[in-house]
Amino acid sequence: MTSIDDFSEIETDLANLARLSSSGANEDVRLLVAKLVRKYRTLRPALAEQLDSTLKASRTRSHGPAVLRRSMAVSDSSAMPMDADSRQSLIRVFDDLDGISEPLLPDALFAHVQSLIRERRERDRLAAHGIRPTRSAILVGPPGVGKTLSARWIANQLGKPLWVLDLTTVMSSLLGKTGSNLRAVFDHAKQNQAVLLLDEIDAIAKRRSDESDVGELKRLVTAILQEVDAWPDSGLLLAATNHPELIDPALWRRFDAVLTFETPQGNVLATAVRRFLGADIALFEKWVDLLASSVYGMSLSDVERSINALRRYTVLENASPAHAVIEMAIKGLPSLDKSSRQKLAIELARLEALSHNKIMELTGVSRDTIRKYAGPSPIKGRGIKKKD
Structure with a gap:
């Protein structure tokens, strides 16, 4: 017998599916359906089978590269923006849609993370009242305290993989190429309503008063500021740093939230x-x-x-x-x-x-x-x- 809690969970899943469908986010719709197939395979096998059949039919009907294949085959670098010279992907992907352990965080910080997730899930409800959800957050703390794991868990809770800006590929020795690579990543992430993490952001967003940096990096900081300002409500932009003192002060004001991580106690x-x-x-x-x-x-x-x-x-x-x-x-x-x-x-x-x-x-x-x-x-x- 199905409990009231089971029905409530199914209703929530259907509401999320309807919201994504009405927004025209076809890639996210197929990604969510795939997640629901895995979720209900044991609890409600008949429902899972129906969803799986619909999913397979949508792939068969697709012309050209299937959107579903692009969203689920996260190791397929051709679906991601690439550096024009090296042909390497500018994004690393963590696909934790099958589950990931809850991050180990103090109660206050964990509550802040949960609040951010809830805002993302109910952004239409907020929009109806003229309120914008948290679009961006910067995660601050020493190495090894759970910043990246928390970002992965947030993405998992939103039914999405986590896209991470790959600095080793984005940073180019050719003047002007780094900015182009960065814009390509942001454009792709915005089009796919992604959860994007700018890891080690202090490496590309240093204080513009730092005399040791060349003009190219200072122009890059300006480009990042513009991209953060233009980030849409439909996606979530995260950044992480171990060295907050190196970051340009103007960037702090661009992020909607600051999450501070400390060594566990x-x-x-x-x-x-x-x-x-x-x-x-x-x-x-x-x-x-x-x-x-x-x-x-x-x-x-x-x-x-x-x-x-x-x-x-x-x-x-x-x-x-x-x-x-x-x-x-x-x-x-x-x-x-x-x-x-x-x-x-x-x-x-x-x-x-x-x-x-x-x-x-x-x-x-x-x-x-x-x-x-x-x-x-x-x-x-x-x-x-x-x-x-």
Whole structure:
């Protein structure tokens, strides 16, 4: 029996399909239908089969290059704007339409991202009240904190692949070519109502007061400003930077929203550890807080790398979870500040893995401080307690 929630979801999908159809966005219509086929193949196979038949019929009737093939075969560079000299695509494509993990973000930032997605989904409703949706946003933060993953997830939630400006191809040594390549990317993205990401935008939108840059790059900044101003409501323009201080101040005013990403902390860090432990989560569950303390201050990509190393070490060395985690914590000590060392010391004491003397020796945190927050030590001596 179909529930009310199921009907509500189907109604939402049909409304989105009708909206795209009425706007004449044929490529997006076919892309959404393909996504619905995959979505309902298990839940409502009859509906999925009907949609799939319609999709195949539309491909058969198409004359010339099929729009559907251009939208779904994302590896086909002929469908994308190319550099005239190298014949390389100016756009890299992330096709996450089959699903992608939700980004690991603080609650406030995640709410901002969800709000942006909702505006895009209900832009017709906003337009009816004379309100424009957020057309552009710049994602700011250090490397490895989830900016690109968040952009991919946003595109996924909007039923689109993410198009990323490929700077290595766009940037040309020939004067005037970089601007032409950039305009070709923007024109193509606008025509297809795309989600376009300008990654490392600081490389092409530096302050025009920077005396080290030639006139060509300064003209490029002006061209980018014009393109951002002209970006339509039908698409979403994203930019990402690790160096906001390098970006021309005029560009900041052009973006509708600024999303600030930071290194993970607290619940986000613990959630990241659990996610990256994967199938080994049950083995390490009691050690999650200690692991989170030992990777404090790391980016999400570094946390993932450390947790994967921990899992490999446990298997290859046949190590107990206790020994593997403590080994990892000790290796990470040199990179921790005083506050992080204290937090790690307290977690070690609470888990009763080492004596207070040994913890003090490893971390430099006094026994009095450890005892104050973790209570008296039940372990005598320096060894690891003989239990997991």
